[in-house]
Amino acid sequence: MSQVGSFALLLALALSAYSFLAGLLALARPGPGSERLGETARRAGIAVFGIVFLAAVVLVVAAFQDDFSIAYIFHHSNRDLPIAYKFAVLWSGQEGSLLFWSLLLATYGLVLRLRHKTDARLFAYASVIIAAVQVFFLLLLNFAAHPFAVMTGELPPDGNGLNPLLQYPEMVIHPPMLYLGYVGFTIPFAFALGALIMRYPGEKWINITRRWTMVTWGFLTCGVFLGMHWAYSVLGWGGYWGWDPVESASFMPWLTGTAFLHSVMMQEKRGMLKVWNMWLIFITFGLCIFGTFLTRSGVVSSVHAFAQSSIGNWFVGFLALIFATCAFFYVKNRTHLRSEHRLESIVSRESSFLFNNLLFVMFCFTVLWGTLFPILSEWVQGTKVTVGPPFFNKVAIPVALLLLLLTAVGPLLAWRKTSTESIKRNFMWPAIGAVLVGVLMMIFGVRPWADVSYFYALMAAMLAVLVALTVVSEFVRGARVISGHTHQNLLASMVHLGHRNTRRYGGYIVHFGVAVVIIGFLGSAFNLDQEKEMGYGDKMQIGPYTLVCRSYTQEDKPNYGSEWAIIDVFRNGKQIDTMYPERRFYKASQQTQTMPQIHPTVKEDFLLVKDLYLVYEGLNQDTGRPIIKAHLNPMVPWIWAGWMLMVFGTIIALVPNAVPVRLTAPARVQAAPVGAD
Amino acid sequence: MSVAVLACILITLGTLVYVFYLPGKLYLGPEKTRLSYLRERKEAVYENLRDLNFEYKAGKVPDADYLSLKASLEEEAAAVLAEIARLEEAASSAASVIRDSKGARV
Structure with a gap:
């Protein structure tokens, strides 16, 4: 079986190389026969999917058949591994996950x-660029991280088993989602670079890639939240x-990708x-490759990282090649990228996008600096200095709050310029709502001057409410216009409105989701935790909850x-739940794993929901008594609810507009007579 | 010959046939021209005008802002339409020259 897998990887490499070279030749030397050559390149690219898919199937079947003659299966599976995790074997190790990367790229x-x-x-240009990326990954698979390497000597009776951290239902879907996001940014990158190389006239390439970018961003968002x-x-x-380096690695392309989704509207519209x-899309793709490098090279320590390996050098070389290619074609064709308009006013939708982009990039640079600091400090001082959450939070929280302010402000500003009267008209009610929430929080005991975390929590709550209210006001205003024409009720008009411009109103739902997520984050300022040795009948108090x-x-x-x-678990003397925090000992890998149990207090606290989070930490080495750790985390369920809203908004934005766009008001525009100038 | 080797040979043959056997005419698609770019630009400007009208009706844009923004967008649309008209006229006169010369040869 390993022979078929190995052969498939070699054949896929040959086909990708052909797709790249033949496609390049057909584009570089147009003439008789170049169309047929280009078509064979396209077909070779299609065939790569079938062949890489075959290699992936061979690896999964080997996992199901417990074929420990393949070293990868021996290291990442065992006979008693549940079926769902046998699928996950494909992406649970270095070599398999690279094969999975290659498979997803082939699918896109x-x-x-x-x-x-x-x-x-x-599309021919984009296809050639994708083939080049595919060649890199298949070179890795064939010569540096071979998933079908065979065991030598006597075959072991059982495998080492899957990493216990990965034996959790979400780990079956988290890596595919994240990879779909990482790999997916290859597509807008390929179109952007292709458009630059061919000096593509106009912005249609953005229109073509818009859905690809949104799908990719949606997958990356899901990947990041599933990881959380x-x-x-x-x-x-x-x-x-x-702020684990690998978490940060997935967050950086998300930041620049989000910036791109916003700023690209300025290119389309103006x-x-x-x-x-x-450059934003070049950098986003570069960060996806960089994230893959961080996870695999072993240059940083992380719970997510694969073992230290030599493939880091391959990635460094590939990143250098990507940068050199992008820089070369940018210098060569930069005259093609001249702006058609200038910024007319500092108070406009354009400037809000510009500021939002600067903040996203600044945020990304901060995360990059903090992530790379251990490597840089080792180069400079010879010792690895790691920066922790305080470093990231110092910059990330103020920047995130400013971004939240722009999320509220941006949609209410008009393109080109916005007058003071317009600002007053659009902001009054959302601003009053936000201030009211701030006052209420202070009345209920939040003292922003007592601790900086309370100050941030107060600001975050006010800004989140401002975002939510601006989104609601946008829906209500639009729905009133629709309702005036169709005489539908306001709710039906809102649905109609969403159908008319799915991208805009889907985007607003995403903004609303972000506001909900931020409300979830601000709860961390009020976290409580307790740890106690608990024998039979022992009690522990945390907040209003008594644990027995x-x-x-x-x-x-x-x-x-x-x-x-x-x-x-008791509250006010009444039992509300029984919880079962667990510790597991995985036999194949001989590793222990805690399985916390979480009780969201929705019934008891409704909107001010908290997570009661219990961990069984094992026995105290000295006393032999079991240790229980309890956390009370306010508002955390809001994070997952906000994430669902973000996904829902993204799906809405992907749906085509229901009402075909018809020209009405601009019909009076007259063309100047030909030759008039 | 083992089953694995036979499978590899069959996969290779099938792939080669798929990649290199190209019966029929190939789809090349239209060439991107300045004219097609201008038509896309026209759609973008019209969409901006529709957005502006909608935001005005929704009460987001005051009268003075609306009139000045509308005027500048209409100016932009007019410039794009003028260039489209010029290019279309040039294209149709070039086509008629070709037709005439063909007719003369017949």
């Missing part, structure tokens, strides 16, 4: 090449974001920021043995 490439009739020449949820549910430290947009240890028990399963505490 397949869709792109099948849709080439949209704009045959532009996994960290929260599995790692057992009570938090969801620790022909502005062409150079900025081009009822018992400890254990169970043996084929894949792992587990031990858990049974804790009754």
Whole structure:
């Protein structure tokens, strides 16, 4: 079986190389026969999908058949591994995840090449660039990280098993989502670079890639949030974001990708920021490759990273090649990227996008600096100095608050310029609402002068409410116009409105989701935690909750043995739940893993919901008594609700507009007579 | 010959046939021209005008702002339409010259 897999990888490399070289030749030397050569290049690119898919299937089948003659299967699977995790074996190790990267790229490439009739020449350029990226990953797979390497000597009876951290349902979908996001940015990158190389006239390439970019951004958003949820549910430290280098690696392209989604509207609508947009998408793709490098090279320590390996050098070389190619074509064709208009006023939609972009890029640079600091300090001083969450939070929180302010302000500003009267008219009610929330929070005991975290929490709450209210006001204003014409009620008019311009109103729903997520984040200023040795009948108090240890028990399963505490939870003397925090011992890998249990207090606290989060930390080495750690995390469920809203908004933005666009008011515009100038 | 080797040979043959056997005419698509770019630009300006009208009706844009923004967008649309008209006229006169010369040869 490994022979077929190995052969498939070699064949895929040959086909990708052909797709790249033949495609390049056909574009560089147009003439008799070049169309047929270009078509063979396109077909070779399509065939790469089938062949890489075959290699991936071979690896998954080997995992299901417990074929430990393949070293990768031996290192990442075992006989008693549940079926769902046998699928996850494909992306749980270095070599398999690179194969998965290659498969996803081939899948995106397949869709792109099948849709080439949209704009045959532009798609041919994009196809060649994708083939070049594919060649890099297949070179890695064939010569540096071979997933079908075979074991030597006597075959072991069982494998080492999957990393226990990965044996959690979300880990079956988190990596594919994140990879779909990482890999997907290759498509807008390929179109952008292709458009620059061919000096593509106009902004249609943005229109073509808009859905690709939004889909990719949606996947990356899901990947980042699933990662947060996994960290929260599995790692057992009570938090969801620790500025781990690999978390940061996924966050950086998200930041620049989000900036691109905004600034690209200025290019579409006004022909502005062409150079900025081009570099923004180059940088976003570069950061996706950089993130893949960070996870795999072992240059930084992380719970997510794969083992230290030599493939880091390959990535450094590839990143240098990407930068050199982009810089070369930018210098060569920069005259093509001249702006068609200038910024007319500092108070306009354009300037709000510009500021939002600067903040996103600044945020990204801060995260990059903090992530790379250990490497840079080792180069300069010889010792690795790691910067922790305080460094990131010092910059990230104020920048995020400013971004939130722009999220509220931007949609209310008009393109080109906005007068003071317009600002007053649009901001009055949302601003009053935000101030009211601030006053209410202070009345209920939030003292912003007592601690900087309370100040940030207050600001975040006010700005989140401002965003939410501006979104609501946008829907209401638009719905009133529709209602005036169609005589539908306001709710039906809002649905109609959303259908008319899915991109804009889907985007507003995403903004609303972001506001909800921020409300979830601000709860961390009020977190409580307690740790106690708890024997039978012992009590622990955390906030209004009393925890009573009822018992400890254990169970043996084929894949792992587990031990858990049974804790009754009381509030105001009434039992509200029984919780079972657990510790597992995975037999194949001989590793222990905590499985926290979380009780969201929706019934008790409604909108001010908290997570009661219990961890069974094991036995105290000195006393032999079990240790229970409890966290009370306010508002965390809002984060997951906001994420769902962001996904919903993205899906809405992807739906085509229901009402075909018809020219009405501009019909009076007259063309100047030919030759009049 | 093992099953694995036979499978590899069959996969290679199938792939080669798919890539290099090209029956029929190829789809080349229209060439992107200045005219097609201007038509896209015209649509973008019209969309900006529609957005402005909608925002005005929704009460987001005051009268004075609306009139000045509308005037500048209409000016932009007029410039684009003028260039489209010029290029279309040039294209149709070039086509008629070609037709005439063909007719003369017949």
